[in-house]
Amino acid sequence: MENENKPKLGGGIIALSVIQLIIYILMLxxxxxxxxxxxxxxxxxxxxxxxxxxxxxxxxxxxxxxxxVLTLLLIIGIILILSRKVLGVYIYFLSILANLIVTIVSQGFSAGILIQLILPVLTAIFIFQKKEIYGFGNKNANINM
Known part of the structure; x- marks a missing residue:
């Protein structure tokens, strides 16, 4: 039997994902x-x-x-991020971007929009630190879709 050591997600990704899952489920x-x-x-x-x-x-x-719809996509994206799927990263950040655009168009720009971006920016930082898990930055990596 082969002993595959998968790299761990890290506490930052897990903690932020759980916090955001709770927030988005309550929003749903x-x-x-x-x-x-x-x-x-x-x-x-x-x-x-x-x-x-x-x-x-x-x-x-x-x-x-x-x-x-955006809340459901964010929940799906976070679950896929926790499952180490690169598709989850794309779904999550595209949903954040779509939510940002919809908010700016419907309500205009405000300081509250910047506050909404704190958790996604932190998530991006932690994902960037563990980019090898998702296959970013490695041309020969197998992308887990």
Whole structure:
């Protein structure tokens, strides 16, 4: 029997992935909850005399579906990153980029966008440090799709 020693992921990738998985699963649950009960939420806010124009725009079906799809892609990407698949790295960072573009187009640029990029930048740093796991930087590496 061959003893294959696979390089370990490292604590940084694992810790950030678990933190992000928890965040994105909660976002997924929250998005589904808002989608199911958005009419009731808007009705309650209208009855209290609150201006709901911005909330109605944020709770539009299009925005909720886009958020739901991007959140699902991020969860899939993180799971594949933990499985040492290069496809997960591509899915994760393309989803982050798409989420960034959608946020800027729909809400405009704000300081909150920069805060959202902290965990993806840290993830990129840790993945770059362990790039041999995913086959980056090695022309002869077998890419695990």
């Amino acid at each position: 649950i929250g998005t589904i909850f808002v989608y199911v009960s958005k009419d009731k939420i808007i009705e309650i806010l209208n009855n209290s005399g609150t201006d709901t124009s911005a909330i109605t725009k944020a709770f539009s079906t299009t925005n909720l579906i886009i958020g739901l």
